[in-house]
Amino acid sequence: MPDDFPSLQQSTLTTPSQEQSVEFYRQQHKLRLSYMPWLYATLKPAHREWAESWQLNIQTYFQAMETIQIGKNCFIAPEAKLFAEPGRPIVIGDNSFIAADAVIHGPVTLGEYVSINHHVTMDGGSKGIYVGNNTRIAAYCQLYAFNHGMQADQLISEQPTRSLGIHIGCDVWLGANVGVVDGVSIDNNAIVGMGSQVTRNVEEYNIVAGNPARIIGDRRDKK
Ligand SMILES: CC(C)(COP(=O)(O)OP(=O)(O)OC[C@H]1O[C@@H](n2cnc3c(N)ncnc32)[C@H](O)[C@@H]1OP(=O)(O)O)[C@@H](O)C(=O)NCCC(=O)NCCS
Numbered sequence: 001m002p003d004d005f006p007s008l009q010q011s012t013l014t015t016p017s018q019e020q021s022v023e024f025y026r027q028q029h030k031l032r033l034s035y036m037p038w039l040y041a042t043l044k045p046a047h048r049e050w051a052e053s054w055q056l057n058i059q060t061y062f063q064a065m066e067t068i069q070i071g072k073n074c075f076i077a078p079e080a081k082l083f084a085e086p087g088r089p090i091v092i093g094d095n096s097f098i099a100a101d102a103v104i105h106g107p108v109t110l111g112e113y114v115s116i117n118h119h120v121t122m123d124g125g126s127k128g129i130y131v132g133n134n135t136r137i138a139a140y141c142q143l144y145a146f147n148h149g150m151q152a153d154q155l156i157s158e159q160p161t162r163s164l165g166i167h168i169g170c171d172v173w174l175g176a177n178v179g180v181v182d183g184v185s186i187d188n189n190a191i192v193g194m195g196s197q198v199t200r201n202v203e204e205y206n207i208v209a210g211n212p213a214r215i216i217g218d219r220r221d222k223k
Pocket of ligand 1: 136138139174175176177191192193194195196207208209210216217
């Protein structure tokens with residue numbers, strides 16, 4: 001709940017002014033957009049006006065604080081956590097959305113019309129995560145583009161991490177709670193079923209599911 005959330009007492013025990021009432025509903029509307037950001041694209045003009053100026057503030061803040069480039073017409077939830085340093089940027093293409101409670105650490109590049117839903121975690125390691133145009137990444141997915149060194153004669157915490165990078169193509173759908181390990185490529189038009197762990201490359205149009213994810217179908221057979 002935002003810190004400036006109007007108090008229940010204010011709204012129910014006393015008659016709120018029209019201004020308080022508008023603000024009360026607007027706070028809930030903002031939260032709805034934060035968790036379902038695809039709704040931003042279909043806002044009616046009266047809502048779009050305040051939402052755009054709200055988004056301008058949020059996006060200006062992120063771009064001032066972190067090494068982040070945000071394209072046109074994007075929606076970034078204020079509850080998203082975005083971290084990017086020089087050499088580890090986050091680049092967000094036009095018309096892309098990042099929902100509340102996503103945690104993204106660059107290097108990460110998102111194409112256009114990409115949707116990152118709530119509670120997604122993406123860490124680009126050093127080689128980065130790339131996501132192509134029109135790809136949907138559902139809630140609670142976890143993409144980690146690095147592994148710890150694993151030699152037995154040394155503490156894991158003392159070994160350097162290694163990163164190969166993760167590549168997700170265009171028009172890919174990762175269902176909710178999917179994991180993707182470092183080094184994996186998921187090609188254009190593929191689908192990964194809910195709860196799957198992707199440890200090997202996925203070819204285009206394949207539908208994969210399970211842990212470890214295996215082919216369960218081909219999207220070209222779908223009617
Ligand atoms: C993968 C999915 C899209 C279904 O694809 P489908 O081609 O229609 O697959 P089917 O339902 O015909 O299932 C084919 C086989 O895969 C299995 N399967 C389907 N989804 C699975 C999953 N997520 N994990 C493990 N196995 C799965 C089925 O049990 C079935 O196995 P069987 O042949 O032994 O009975 C769907 O199950 C899914 O996971 N959707 C994601 C939903 C989601 O995350 N929504 C969030 C909103 S963005």
